[in-house]
Amino acid sequence: MSDVTEKNSGLSRRSLLKGAAAVGGLAAGSGAITGFPYVKSAEPKVLRYLGTAVNEGDDIAKKCFADTGIKIEYVTATTDDVTKRVITQPNSFDVLDTEYFSLRKLIPSGNILPLDAKKIKEFDNITPVFTKGELPNGKKIGGQGTAPWKVLYLDGANSKTFSATPTEWITLIPTVYNADTLGIRPDLIKRPISSWAELLNPEFKGKAAILNIPSIGIMDAAMVVEATGQYKYADKGNMTKAEIDLTMKVLTEAKKAGQFRAFWKDFNESVNLMASGETVIQSMWSPAVTKVRSMGIPCVFQPLKEGYRSWASGFCVSKGVSGPKLDWAYEFVNWFLSGWAGAYLNRQGYYSAVLSTAKANMEAYEWAYWMEGKAAEKDILSPSGQLIEKAGAVRDGGSYDDRMGNVACWNAVMDENDYMVRKWNEFIAS
Numbered sequence: 001m002s003d004v005t006e007k008n009s010g011l012s013r014r015s016l017l018k019g020a021a022a023v024g025g026l027a028a029g030s031g032a033i034t035g036f037p038y039v040k041s042a043e044p045k046v047l048r049y050l051g052t053a054v055n056e057g058d059d060i061a062k063k064c065f066a067d068t069g070i071k072i073e074y075v076t077a078t079t080d081d082v083t084k085r086v087i088t089q090p091n092s093f094d095v096l097d098t099e100y101f102s103l104r105k106l107i108p109s110g111n112i113l114p115l116d117a118k119k120i121k122e123f124d125n126i127t128p129v130f131t132k133g134e135l136p137n138g139k140k141i142g143g144q145g146t147a148p149w150k151v152l153y154l155d156g157a158n159s160k161t162f163s164a165t166p167t168e169w170i171t172l173i174p175t176v177y178n179a180d181t182l183g184i185r186p187d188l189i190k191r192p193i194s195s196w197a198e199l200l201n202p203e204f205k206g207k208a209a210i211l212n213i214p215s216i217g218i219m220d221a222a223m224v225v226e227a228t229g230q231y232k233y234a235d236k237g238n239m240t241k242a243e244i245d246l247t248m249k250v251l252t253e254a255k256k257a258g259q260f261r262a263f264w265k266d267f268n269e270s271v272n273l274m275a276s277g278e279t280v281i282q283s284m285w286s287p288a289v290t291k292v293r294s295m296g297i298p299c300v301f302q303p304l305k306e307g308y309r310s311w312a313s314g315f316c317v318s319k320g321v322s323g324p325k326l327d328w329a330y331e332f333v334n335w336f337l338s339g340w341a342g343a344y345l346n347r348q349g350y351y352s353a354v355l356s357t358a359k360a361n362m363e364a365y366e367w368a369y370w371m372e373g374k375a376a377e378k379d380i381l382s383p384s385g386q387l388i389e390k391a392g393a394v395r396d397g398g399s400y401d402d403r404m405g406n407v408a409c410w411n412a413v414m415d416e417n418d419y420m421v422r423k424w425n426e427f428i429a430s
Helices: 013-021 058-068 079-088 100-109 196-200 214-227 241-256 267-276 286-294 323-336 340-346 355-360 364-370 400-404 417-429
Strands: 045-051 070-076 095-099 173-180 182-184 208-211 260-264 281-283 300-302 308-318 387-389 407-410
Touching (some): 045 079, 045 323, 058 070, 095 323, 173 340, 182 196, 196 214, 196 281, 208 214, 208 267, 214 241, 241 417, 260 281, 267 281, 267 286, 286 387, 340 355
Parallel strands (some): 045 095
Antiparallel strands (some): 095 308
């Protein structure tokens, strides 16, 4: 997940989520008690919420207002535009929702205000995926790229330096994350797929696709390069110029051989490619696979032996926020982690930062399907009420521990990011 243009795409990944938000979360478990009784205030509590829409939605805003009296005003932009706004217009937003890999660009600007962990009610219950780089069961997970725990803490309240050890000053309070892989059409491939290497298998010449978002596409490409045994990276999320050149050479040769049907940027495009059968294997996102399935077409978010590429998002606030508005920001973040929103996000196929509160807001059969890898006891519905899976189905990749326990790398901003983007654009134009 990451840099994707919402405005002109018709139905991007995030616009789908935003639209689903209007009716999402009502399918089950939405009547749970949140513990946030709203007492009407004389002063309207308004927060301008800047983000990419992955956590946004009318339903979330309405529930937040009902529980807290806080009115959320969404300011939606692409990942790149969110970053630019933080750096150039820090007074144009109050709450920021962004990805952890963006922090390497944002923290040096001094334009975001670290949050105090002591004021976050559920902070000690946040999954150790963020705080320690391990699962709740203690298993360590892959840390290549900009892993959240590398950039979670700051040295102090006004610091522009990440702390390698825990402090009370937090860059982003975690909200949502996932493990991404390739999407396939099992009915058209008709054999097991178990490796990232299959993306460049000549068997699928003209039937493969990769996403045209440099910082993510090159990570998918690196997974393929390693899977084919051509090279082993020290850190796929922070390549040298020589490693970038090697990776792009592999992709360019595949492109010239006719391997790729498309280079997609947009959620809807990825759905159409798979639903039509124009592609049978490609970079894909979980909601896109869900969309294809909801059309009655077989599509699998395929677990692969080399592991997943992961991403994560969280909340912070603008440096310009103070006084009552800062109190409202803390109240909003605490509400978001209290369970209703987490359950809502889990039903979209994502993972919530505080597992315990999300679980308390989900039906037992939902939790068993989405989180424990168990066969669905009842039909599983999308946030918009469409059938995703019939009773008896098992989630692609299995349980939370199986999926997050097999993360190989995280979305990242490389030291050589400018060089990488230039080389990627040369590849697309070749």
